[in-house]
Amino acid sequence: xxxxxxxxxxxxxxxxxxxxxxxxxxxxxxxxxxxxxxxxxxxxxxxxxxxxxxxxxxxxxxxxxxxxxxxxxxxxxxxxxxxxxxxxxxxxxxxxxxxxxxxxxxxxxxxxxxxxxxxxxxxxxxxxxxxxxxxxxxxxxxxxxxxxxxxxxxxxxxxxxxxxxxxxxxxxxxxxxxxxxxxxxxxxxxxxxxxxxxxxxxxxxxxxxxxxxxxxxxxxxxxxxxxxxxxxxxxxxxxxxxxxxxxxxxxxxxxxxxxxxxxxxxxxxxxxxxxxxxxxxxxxxxxxxxxxxxxxxxxxxxxxxxxxxxxxxxxxxxxxxxxxxxxxxxxxxxxx
Ligand code: G
Ligand code: G
Ligand code: MN
Numbered sequence: 001x002x003x004x005x006x007x008x009x010x011x012x013x014x015x016x017x018x019x020x021x022x023x024x025x026x027x028x029x030x031x032x033x034x035x036x037x038x039x040x041x042x043x044x045x046x047x048x049x050x051x052x053x054x055x056x057x058x059x060x061x062x063x064x065x066x067x068x069x070x071x072x073x074x075x076x077x078x079x080x081x082x083x084x085x086x087x088x089x090x091x092x093x094x095x096x097x098x099x100x101x102x103x104x105x106x107x108x109x110x111x112x113x114x115x116x117x118x119x120x121x122x123x124x125x126x127x128x129x130x131x132x133x134x135x136x137x138x139x140x141x142x143x144x145x146x147x148x149x150x151x152x153x154x155x156x157x158x159x160x161x162x163x164x165x166x167x168x169x170x171x172x173x174x175x176x177x178x179x180x181x182x183x184x185x186x187x188x189x190x191x192x193x194x195x196x197x198x199x200x201x202x203x204x205x206x207x208x209x210x211x212x213x214x215x216x217x218x219x220x221x222x223x224x225x226x227x228x229x230x231x232x233x234x235x236x237x238x239x240x241x242x243x244x245x246x247x248x249x250x251x252x253x254x255x256x257x258x259x260x261x262x263x264x265x266x267x268x269x270x271x272x273x274x275x276x277x278x279x280x281x282x283x284x285x286x287x288x289x290x291x292x293x294x295x296x297x298x299x300x301x302x303x304x305x306x307x308x309x310x311x312x313x314x315x316x317x318x319x320x321x322x323x324x325x326x327x328x329x330x331x332x333x334x335x336x
Contacts, residue, residue: 004028004061027054028061033304035217056131078124079132081117086141090116092123093149094314097324098166098285098307101299106327108198109165110307112152112314113142128152130170139170144182145190151190157270159196159324166198171205175212186224198249201227203235206245208323214245221246228285232273239276250277254288254308261293271301278302 007028014021025240029051037043046064051074054062062068085091093111100107116125133139150165173179189192199220206213206229217227229242233256252273260266270286277284286298289308298306311322 001030001061001063008060013071025050026060029064030061031064032231039124048125060161065320075128075132078117078129079136080124081119082129082133082136083141086138086145088118088147090118090141091145091315092116093146093153094315094316095165095320096307097311097320097327098164098330099311100305100306101295104328105160106324107162107305108166109320109324110166110168110200111146113146114170119217126168134170134172139172140176140178143167143169143173143179147183147186147197151186151192154190154192154196156286156317157321157324162195164196164198166200166228168200168230169205171202171208171303174201174205174209174216177216180216180223183220183225187225195226198226198228200251202230203242205233207235207241210241210245218246231287233269237281239273239280243280247282249283251285251287253305257286257288257294257298257308258290261297267297267301270298270303274302 007192007288008026011024016022021148029047029049031037031043031045031046031050033043036046046069050062050064052072053065065277090322092114094114095109095111096289097106098110099105113126113130116131117124130139133142134325146167150167154165169179169234171189183197186192187197201213201217206217221227227246228251229247230251231253232250233253239250252270256266256273258266260270274284283304284302285305285307286303287307289295289298289306289310291310294308295306295310315323
């Protein structure tokens with residue numbers, strides 16, 4: 001471990017390559033003879049598993065652990081199945097409603113991908129498969145599929161005017177000039193109105209390359225599609241960084257929302273976010289609303305919309321449609 005730390009230390013300083021200062025990051029995986037293996041091949045393979053874990057966790061170095069190995073074998077086997085999974089429509093969408101706190105109406109829904117893998121009993125969740133899809137260069141295919149299903153489902157029901165469906169994007173999309181073209185074509189060829197589509201991006205994704213992000217987001221915004229910042233508050237940025245972008249909404253991360261009734265700091269942060277967002281003309285949604293108390297607290301603070309298990313977990317489309325149609329469209333949840 002000491003050795004690993006000092007190797008990492010050596011690479012902390014930039015060095016000269018062809019008179020250019022170069023900085024590289026280091027990840028080290030460690031396996032030990034004889035506990036982790038008796039031959040070179042076995043020891044290197046296990047060090048490799050540990051190295052990937054170090055990379056994923058951004059930890060610098062990591063000691064081999066057999067639990068990780070089980071996990072990485074699973075991920076490797078899933079990686080092989082991704083392409084076919086997308087082509088065979090094994091990826092499904094679950095819809096989670098958003099409620100407008102001033103009218104009490106359901107004003108939209110977020111779609112969340114699930115993978116109904118042919119060989120796995122339980123539905124696989126995005127935290128497992130989205131990083132794999134990104135690493136394998138397949139995120140564009142998945143997002144196109146998701147947008148296509150959203151448009152297809154839209155034909156099967158008639159939500160109220162103004163209803164918006166939120167689709168999550170990955171950082172990679174902001175470097176992808178094909179995305180605006182795909183969306184333009186989708187809107188032209190289906191009945192999905194641009195105003196019914198909202199795209200969600202994290203602050204971190206935008207700040208990776210703000211110039212490039214501005215170009216792609218402006219093109220999308222000009223089509224009439226709405227843009228939201230997801231997990232707001234977790235990305236170490238401020239709204240001031242984002243004010244030059246064509247954004248419509250922020251979604252306050254659930255970590256601030258869970259305890260906003262009992263934790264004064266969380267409540268103060270939410271209040272400040274709402275005030276600043278409103279000053280910039282942005283709509284505010286709170287995520288992770290699980291109780292009536294939290295909902296009341298958010299309504300008192302002037303939050304515009306709420307999403308969370310209190311209303312509903314993410315549901316398959318048919319169940320969501322039924323939920324939407326039977327939701328009391330009155331002012332039980334309204335602020336006044
Ligand atoms: O659905 P939860 O149900 O577990 O979603 C976890 C995370 O996965 C969320 O942060 C969400 O933004 C992300 N996610 C869900 N579906 C998609 C998707 O279709 N594309 C991308 N890029 N992210 C998604
Ligand atoms: O990062 P993003 O906002 O896209 O993630 C949405 C995630 O939050 C999904 O994993 C979804 O299942 C989860 N989620 C939605 N509502 C709630 C809630 O009320 N409580 C908790 N704990 N998670 C929620
Ligand atoms: Mn989201």
